[in-house]
Amino acid sequence: MKKAYRYLLYVLPLALVFSYFPVISLGGNETMNFELSVPIIWLGLFDLLGLVMVVLKYRSKLLYKVFGSALWWLFPIFATFSVIWSLNATRGILTVGLMWVMFFAVVFFYDLRENLDAGFWKVFIRWFFGSALFACAWCVAQCILDVSGCSQDVSLLCDGCVSGMFGFPHPNGFAIEPQFMGNLLLAPLLLSLYLGFKKKRFLVLFFVFAATLFLTFSRGAIYAGTLGVAFICGYELARAKKNGKKPVIVKILQVLGLFVLSFVFTLNLQGVFAAVSPTLDTYGDGVAKVVNHLSLGVIELRTRNDNWSEMVPDGEVSNAVAQPIFDGYVAESTDTRVRLASAAFEIWKMDFKTMMVGVGIGGAGQALYDYGYSPAPKEIVQNEYASLFLEVGLIGVLLFALILALAIWTVLKVAKAPGFVLGLLLAYAITLLFFSGFPNAVHIILLPPLLALLTL
Numbered sequence: 001m002k003k004a005y006r007y008l009l010y011v012l013p014l015a016l017v018f019s020y021f022p023v024i025s026l027g028g029n030e031t032m033n034f035e036l037s038v039p040i041i042w043l044g045l046f047d048l049l050g051l052v053m054v055v056l057k058y059r060s061k062l063l064y065k066v067f068g069s070a071l072w073w074l075f076p077i078f079a080t081f082s083v084i085w086s087l088n089a090t091r092g093i094l095t096v097g098l099m100w101v102m103f104f105a106v107v108f109f110y111d112l113r114e115n116l117d118a119g120f121w122k123v124f125i126r127w128f129f130g131s132a133l134f135a136c137a138w139c140v141a142q143c144i145l146d147v148s149g150c151s152q153d154v155s156l157l158c159d160g161c162v163s164g165m166f167g168f169p170h171p172n173g174f175a176i177e178p179q180f181m182g183n184l185l186l187a188p189l190l191l192s193l194y195l196g197f198k199k200k201r202f203l204v205l206f207f208v209f210a211a212t213l214f215l216t217f218s219r220g221a222i223y224a225g226t227l228g229v230a231f232i233c234g235y236e237l238a239r240a241k242k243n244g245k246k247p248v249i250v251k252i253l254q255v256l257g258l259f260v261l262s263f264v265f266t267l268n269l270q271g272v273f274a275a276v277s278p279t280l281d282t283y284g285d286g287v288a289k290v291v292n293h294l295s296l297g298v299i300e301l302r303t304r305n306d307n308w309s310e311m312v313p314d315g316e317v318s319n320a321v322a323q324p325i326f327d328g329y330v331a332e333s334t335d336t337r338v339r340l341a342s343a344a345f346e347i348w349k350m351d352f353k354t355m356m357v358g359v360g361i362g363g364a365g366q367a368l369y370d371y372g373y374s375p376a377p378k379e380i381v382q383n384e385y386a387s388l389f390l391e392v393g394l395i396g397v398l399l400f401a402l403i404l405a406l407a408i409w410t411v412l413k414v415a416k417a418p419g420f421v422l423g424l425l426l427a428y429a430i431t432l433l434f435f436s437g438f439p440n441a442v443h444i445i446l447l448p449p450l451l452a453l454l455t456l
Contacts (some may be wrong), residue, residue, distance in 0.1 A: 001053055002115055008046050009450075010124055013131035015042040016184060016443045020176040021156055031365060031377040032091050039442045043101045050108030052163070057111070071406060075399040076103050079361045082392055083143045086360025087367055095362040098438065102445045121455055125191075129205055132188035139171035141183065147277040162316040166289050167281030167324040168273035170217030179431075180440050182221025185213045186427045190228050194420035197236055197251055203258060210262035215269065219294060220434030228427035229259055235419035239416075242367050267291070279322050289328045297329035337434065341386035343373035348390050358393035364436070384432035407449070413448070415452040422447055 004286040018038040026034035078100055086092035109116075145155040146162055146169040158172045173181035213225050233252045240248045267290055274286025281289075288301040347367050348354055359367045364387045369377040381387040388397055411421045427446045438445060 005049055006120055008049065010127045012042060013128045015039050016183055017135045018174045019180060019440050021174040030126055040363050043105055047101050047104050050112060054108060054111050071402060075403050077101060078396055078399055079392055082357065082360045087363030092362030102442055106378055106449045113453055116453055119197050129188060132209060135173050136208055139173050139212050140214055142171040143169045143273055146182050146343050149278060163277035163279055164322050164324060166326050167279045168270045168277055168286045171215060175210055176440050178216040179220050179434060182213050182216035182218035183431050183441055184369040184443060185209050186228060187424055189213060189225055190232060190420055190424050193229060193232055193255060194417055196220060207258050207262050210259055211266045214263050214266035220431050224427040224430035227430055228423045231426050232419055232423040241453060249375055281324055292328035337382045340381050341383040343368055343380045344386040344390040347371055354393065356393045356395055358391045358396060361391050364390045381436045384436040387436035411452050421448055421452045
């Protein structure tokens with residue numbers, strides 16, 4: 001069983017890479033799709049094995065050992081009870097089910113951590129970085145396939161990822177959207193940075209992961225990664241001063257230089273993709289659009305203000321394959337998130353009961369629809385914090401905050417690399433401002449507690 005347990009953990013990073021492709025569709029209803037992904041199947045197998053191992057380990061002391069710290073269980077228990085008053089009980093039950101299998105996986109990480117010795121971590125890190133490099137290679141391949149004219153059936157690019165959107169592709173890997181692919185790269189990016197302060201060879205991986213992160217063109221993931229890098233650099237600087245060691249300014253400058261270089265490299269690559277894509281865009285258009293979009297429309301490198309069609313000689317417009325849909329910063333994407341988050345808080349404030357206990361787990365989409373804030377109950381809040389307030393109310397939020405505080409305390413107490421884990425938690429916390437729901441992002445729950453046990 002010990003070998004099977006370790007093997008399942010070895011393949012976890014690869015399972016996470018396939019967060020949406022392939023997916024088993026089980027139908028759906030007007031509020032959600034019923035699907036099974038590779039990470040969810042992995043969770044089921046891991047929990048079954050972990051349960052057997054924990055039962056055999058503790059036997060008569062099982063309840064005391066596993067359920068000993070009641071504070072950890074308050075939020076999942078409350079969220080489970082909220083299904084009773086949920087506006088979407090079906091979604092609520094499935095959400096709670098996923099929450100519990102993730103929660104038990106974390107419990108098994110810690111209760112069975114004696115199996116995670118130094119030998120395990122050496123193999124796991126190879127799988128971890130190898131899986132991330134595989135994902136990066138596929139992201140580049142997706143871009144090449146797209147500008148070469150291959151269909152989405154081959155490239156697996158999402159509808160909003162193809163060259164026809166911005167003039168250059170932005171890959172989603174095997175995830176449902178680029179933001180989730182970018183999110184998957186945060187842990188490899190920050191771990192390679194942490195290890196890079198010890199051994200320079202890991203900075204090569206840091207460059208690759210950073211460049212691919214920029215290639216996804218996901219603002220949420222890019223902003224989160226940037227803040228995570230800044231946090232770890234600041235932590236290493238503070239730690240060096242506290243321990244009276246030589247300043248690590250030089251290493252920090254090297255890291256920041258590599259991070260900027262990775263952005264410049266990808267920026268040029270996106271310009272090249274724009275130039276060779278089946279659109280009217282040029283290299284300069286691609287570069288300008290990237291800068292404009294990532295700066296939220298603040299920086300505009302283009303000076304022209306004429307219509308694109310006026311720049312094309314007569315007779316050539318009909319031969320052009322397409323004009324990209326977006327010309328730079330897409331304000332609508334930001335406005336939609338802000339509008340839905342504001343709507344969630346408006347509904348939350350409507351009455352005392354909703355403020356205290358919410359509309360029930362899984363009920364946010366239905367609430368938005370019922371109150372006329374969205375055209376269909378499938379639309380979600382796209383901000384996990386706003387969604388949390390709406391679904392479980394102030395009581396649920398406070399209980400969730402308690403778990404978060406316990407997690408941070410545990411990291412500071414037991415983690416061998418607290419700076420890295422806290423930086424990762426910060427990065428993930430930032431990304432939750434840009435989406436809600438965890439079926440496509442189970443890594444946010446699984447990786448921080450697992451990597452907190454890292455002993456390298």
